[in-house]
Amino acid sequence: MALLEVDRIHAFYGHIHAVKGVSLQVDQGEIVTLIGSNGAGKSTTLKTISGIIRPRQGRVLLAGEEISRLPPHTIVARGVGQAPEGRRIFPRMTVLENLEMGAFHRADRGDITADLERVFTLFPRLRERRTQAGGTLSGGEQQMLAIGRALMARPRILLLDEPSMGLAPVLVEQIFAIIQDINRQGTTILIVEQNALMALSVTQRGYVLQTGEVVLEGSAANLRQNELVRKAYLGESS
Amino acid sequence: MFSPEILAQVFIFGLANGTVIALIALGYTLVYGIVELINFAHGDVFMIGAMLALTLVGALGLTTGAPGTMLALELLGILLACMVFCAVLNVAIERFAYRPLRKAPRLAPFISAIGVSFMLVNVGLFWKGPSPRLFPHLLPSVDLVQATLGTPVSVAFTTKDLFVILLTAPLMVALHLFVGRTRLGKAMRATAQDREAAAMMGIDVNRTIALAFLLGGALAGAGGFIAGLYNNQVHFFMGFRAGLMSFTAAVLGGIGNIIGAVLGGLLIGIISSYSDFYLDPRWTQVVVFGILIVLMIFRPAGLLGESTPDRA
Ligand SMILES: Nc1ncnc2c1ncn2[C@@H]1O[C@H](COP(=O)(O)OP(=O)(O)OP(=O)(O)O)[C@@H](O)[C@H]1O
Ligand SMILES: [Mg+2]
Numbered sequence A: 001m002a003l004l005e006v007d008r009i010h011a012f013y014g015h016i017h018a019v020k021g022v023s024l025q026v027d028q029g030e031i032v033t034l035i036g037s038n039g040a041g042k043s044t045t046l047k048t049i050s051g052i053i054r055p056r057q058g059r060v061l062l063a064g065e066e067i068s069r070l071p072p073h074t075i076v077a078r079g080v081g082q083a084p085e086g087r088r089i090f091p092r093m094t095v096l097e098n099l100e101m102g103a104f105h106r107a108d109r110g111d112i113t114a115d116l117e118r119v120f121t122l123f124p125r126l127r128e129r130r131t132q133a134g135g136t137l138s139g140g141e142q143q144m145l146a147i148g149r150a151l152m153a154r155p156r157i158l159l160l161d162e163p164s165m166g167l168a169p170v171l172v173e174q175i176f177a178i179i180q181d182i183n184r185q186g187t188t189i190l191i192v193e194q195n196a197l198m199a200l201s202v203t204q205r206g207y208v209l210q211t212g213e214v215v216l217e218g219s220a221a222n223l224r225q226n227e228l229v230r231k232a233y234l235g236e237s238s
Numbered sequence B: 001m002f003s004p005e006i007l008a009q010v011f012i013f014g015l016a017n018g019t020v021i022a023l024i025a026l027g028y029t030l031v032y033g034i035v036e037l038i039n040f041a042h043g044d045v046f047m048i049g050a051m052l053a054l055t056l057v058g059a060l061g062l063t064t065g066a067p068g069t070m071l072a073l074e075l076l077g078i079l080l081a082c083m084v085f086c087a088v089l090n091v092a093i094e095r096f097a098y099r100p101l102r103k104a105p106r107l108a109p110f111i112s113a114i115g116v117s118f119m120l121v122n123v124g125l126f127w128k129g130p131s132p133r134l135f136p137h138l139l140p141s142v143d144l145v146q147a148t149l150g151t152p153v154s155v156a157f158t159t160k161d162l163f164v165i166l167l168t169a170p171l172m173v174a175l176h177l178f179v180g181r182t183r184l185g186k187a188m189r190a191t192a193q194d195r196e197a198a199a200m201m202g203i204d205v206n207r208t209i210a211l212a213f214l215l216g217g218a219l220a221g222a223g224g225f226i227a228g229l230y231n232n233q234v235h236f237f238m239g240f241r242a243g244l245m246s247f248t249a250a251v252l253g254g255i256g257n258i259i260g261a262v263l264g265g266l267l268i269g270i271i272s273s274y275s276d277f278y279l280d281p282r283w284t285q286v287v288v289f290g291i292l293i294v295l296m297i298f299r300p301a302g303l304l305g306e307s308t309p310d311r312a
Helices: A042-049 A072-078 A095-102 A109-122 A124-128 A139-151 A169-184 A196-202 A220-225 A227-232 B004-035 B042-059 B070-101 B107-128 B144-149 B159-181 B183-193 B195-200 B205-231 B238-253 B258-279 B281-298
Strands: A004-013 A016-026 A031-035 A057-062 A080-083 A157-161 A188-193 A205-210 A213-219
Touching (some): A016 A031, A016 A057, A031 A169, A031 A196, A095 A109, A095 A139, A109 A139, A139 A157, A139 A169, A169 A188, A196 A220, A205 A220, B004 B042, B004 B183, B004 B238, B004 B258, B042 B238, B159 B183, B183 B195, B258 B281
Parallel strands (some): A031 A205
Antiparallel strands (some): A205 A213
16 A cells, blocks of 8 residues: 555646646655646645645545545644745744744654754754754755754655755755655655756656646656656757 | 922833733734734723623622732632633634634735624623723732832832732733743744644644634733723723724834833833823823834834744
């Protein structure tokens, strides 16, 4: 059974039909990417999984149990963590407080110190900045904080929405290396990316989204070879 | 007329009234901070608190000049009852009048708040009638200045003034620590800064917003009781002026900012007191709003308002 199963979901903004019957699966321990151009419905798909948007049709299952009718805070408690598009750091709270908010739902509060330590080991920069207000961090630091904050929930599956956005190439590589580390440490990951080349080089499988529909899926290696992907997302001319 | 004694006396009176304004202002600022709603009914929740206090004082048979050993406990009981009642009332108002409109345009909940305000004013009118009601002088009014110096001085700082400050200060400190240090308090700040991100962190946004109304209501209830005790008069329309003054205080201090609300409340209390005494009470609102307008021109975010961007 897949850890996360998205089953033919439809999501709307008013009359705009943003996601049209998307299905995808992520197995325990996998790292999977969802790529597609601007406005394809990638972020909407993630928001539907985390309960911020309710699907009008279709279901989302976590380890076989339906979560798509639950409020977002309950979905987090079930094990879905998210680093949203645009980072969405709490700007007037310190780095430490932001991380604490990531662990908000957890009953085992005693253990938070261990997880803080883990996040600070992954992102030493955050340790240096722990008392600084989130809003004053650089873009890259904010991205680290957004990922670290999501990890504090000890998610079974981590949803990352464009972790490379706005970062210098060196930093992109660094962030992706850390994402792979996190995956190796046992967290299942679904990652949305514009940077398809990067995403396909670190993930095992991928889905290609176009105007709200999955048009291609397969192993990362196969997708990298695919004509359509090469032309549309890897910036190659034929 | 401008002798130091009179200046000091008017200051003390303004300070005591300012603490009550600050208590109400905190409710405006908490609620605005989290849902960006000017809770127009908030002053009337304060009025209901004062009315309840008067009813309880009557029910317990407390009268002027009867300070037994029981009195302190009874007053504390009434304070708690007013806080609980107004907290629940404010949460109910949010649940039924504002929450259903949360996704509606900003104007809708504001109109709803004006409606709730009218309803509460009418409850007050029905409950205690149209004319001001006397609130018994329950607090001993011993002059502490005279008591310590041994000789009478023309400035009085009475046990009554002291009592008001001793009651309000711990409430404010407690609120400040709650919002700054506790898990739920931090969740309130997170929700105020980015509601959707807060939900993604596992924070129950509805409950957190209700919590802001709960705290604001409790402080307004305490304020109603204290205002009755200090000014010895309650009236069904007292919430309007108090609400206006407190809202102004919250804006003056920087709306959404807790310390700002307290600072604004004290400033407005003191300024009003001088204006009442040296000009005329009828000019006081003009003076207060004049100061607000001038301040808004030079510091649109208020005295302690933050100018950091809202979105990271
Ligand atoms: N809040 C909203 N209100 C109305 N329409 C929206 C809203 N958010 C997204 N949309 C629309 O839904 C569609 C899908 O948007 P979505 O944000 O999911 O795209 P995306 O694939 O994440 O794009 P990008 O790569 O640019 O982030 C777009 O056409 C967008 O205009
Ligand atoms: Mg997006």
